[in-house]
Structure formats: structure tokens, C-alpha cells
Amino acid sequence: MKKIYSIIVTLFVFSVAVAQDIHFSQFTETPQLVNPGATGVYDGAIRGIINYKNQWMAMGNSFNTVAASVDAPIVGKKANKAHLGLGLNLFSDKAGDAKVGLTEVAVCVSGILPVTRLSVISVGLSAGGAQHKADYSALRWGDQYDGKGFDNNINPNEPVAFTSAFYTDLSAGVYYEYYSGKNTMERNEQKRLAIGFAYYHMNQPEQQYFSATEKLYGKAVVNINGYLDLSGSSISIIPSFVCFIQGKSNEFNVGAMIRHRFKNATKVTGYISESGISIGAHYRFGDAFIPQVNYEIANFSIGISFDVNTSSYSTVSNHNGGAEISLKYQLTRGAKWQQK
DSSP states (O other): OHHHHHHHHHHHHHHHHHSOOOOOSOGGGOHHHHOGGGTTOSSSSEEEEEEEEEEOGGGSSOEEEEEEEEEEEESOSSTTSOEEEEEEEEEEEEETTTTEEEEEEEEEEEEEEEEETTEEEEEEEEEEEEEEEOOGGGOOOGGGBOSSSBOTTSOOOOOOOOSEEEEEEEEEEEEEEEEEEEEOSSOEEEEEEEEEEEEEOTTOOEEEETTEEEEOOOEEEEEEEEEEEOTTSSEEEEEEEEEEEETTEEEEEEEEEEEEEEEOOOSSSOOSOOEEEEEEEEEETTTEEEEEEEEEETTEEEEEEEEEEOSTTHHHHTTEEEEEEEEEEEEOTTOTTOOO
């Protein structure tokens, strides 16, 4: 029994070590996890986002992931001048009775340079530290069975060599955004296209588990986001795509949202912000269909999505891939660097 438990724990920990990084289905709401170059590249003065994901709900003590980020454009006077972006990004991922997981905190800095009046290019760097941890006191071992039940006060006689491990992490990215808009009496009809390439874990940090050491694979990320207002309409189309390639693992997500605008922002004063609702879906190839809804009011937005598992694991998960929620605050009213 002891060996079985030890093997299960060891295999689980090593699967975390060599598998793909954590990921969110609402990848457009995790800009610094997709590309450090996206730091500070948006309409506004400050942006804060909180994300929560409960993945593989059918497996009991499933993966619970929390992320939070804040970023802003700094050191500049106008959107058409070169300036910096600064951000802070953190996440925590835990799973199982032993709460095996990862916590990471990173600082992102970007240099944002206008290419033309309608486009910018940004180069970003991310540097941080991460720690793997596990709490084996919550596990039950064969030697703790007293004939009636499990007693955690009994010494399990299990040598546990791993409790935590720390490593540094470096990443970089290039991000390009094109923006144009048709001026009307009510609002500026927007057209946006963003393309980015990033590489995470550039230093391939070593992670130690028990007596073994594994290098974290570097991860290449390509993302494309669009935004198109349909002329003379309150409808917008928001397509998006992201690709992650890490070691032998890869992930492709593609989809689109349709946005209905309830209220236009005031063009001159900026004291009234837009509000609207977006409904759509993404597909993660070979894994899940992901319906999603986003509701925006003033400077706040909330996004809710659910992974409908479509892989071979669906016979176990009963298609319950996991639920996800995002909360965002983006200050645009009177924004110093708001694009024109």
C-alpha cells in the first residue's frame, strides 16, 4: 500500500514537472501570461485582472488555479510617443489532497514604440520566481490504518524528501498592434489587429523533485486578436487565436465573440464609458469546446466560460472540463494614454 501511494504521488508530481504550463480558457484576459510585450498596450491608464479556474471538476480534488495581474503605461506623455509599460503578474495552482502546486510572481516591463500613427510595437521582458510545494500531511498511508479507520497521528513511516523547490524564471515577447477607426457622430468605429510572439522559461530552470531534477521546457506562444465594429451597427466581431508549444506538448485555441453594445461612450468628455455583452465560443483542438459570455459596464467587465471536454477523457469527466471566471477593471475615463 505504501509503495502504491508513493508511486501515485511521484508520478503526479513528475507529470506536473514535465507537462504543459497552466492555461486559462479566457486567454485574452491573461495578457501577461500570453505575452510580456502586451504589458501596458491598451486604451487606458491602469488595468487589473483576476482569474479563477477549476479544471477537471469530475476528478474530486481538482486543479484550482488563481491568477492576478496589474499593468499600466508609464514614463510618457502621449500615446504617439515612445513609453514604457510596467506590470505585475502572479498565479497559484494547486491540486489533490497534498495540494501539489506552483506559485509564481513575475514583474513585466515593456518598451512601447509607435510605428505609425495607427500602430505600435512593443518588446517585453518578464522576470520572476516560482515555488513548487506539497503538503503530505493531508495524505493517508497504509501504516496509518488502525483496523477501524485512518489515524493521522500514526507515523506513516514514509520518507518524504520533497516539500518545496524554488527557481527563477525569465521570459520575453514581441507584440504588435494596429488600430484604426471611422469617426461618426456617435462613436469611433474601431478596427484592431494584434499579433504577438513570446518565449517563456528562456533560462530553462531546473526543478527538483525527490532525488531527481528536471528542466522546465521553454514555451513558444503565438497569439492573434482582432476587433471589428460593423459599420452603422451596435454589433462587433472579436476573433482570437493562441498557440502554445512546450516540449512535446502543444495547444491550439481558436474562436470568436459577438459583442452587442448597449451604450456608447461620450466622445468628448469620456465621463461615460461603453457597456455591452459578448457571447461566443472557442475550441481547444482535441480537448474542449468552450462557450463564453462577457459583460461590460463602465470600467468593469466579468467573463464566464466552461470547458466542455471533448477528448477521450470525457468518458470519465462526463464532459465536465472545468469552469472559469475573470474580473477586469480598466480605467479609460480621461486616460492619459488613451488612443485616438
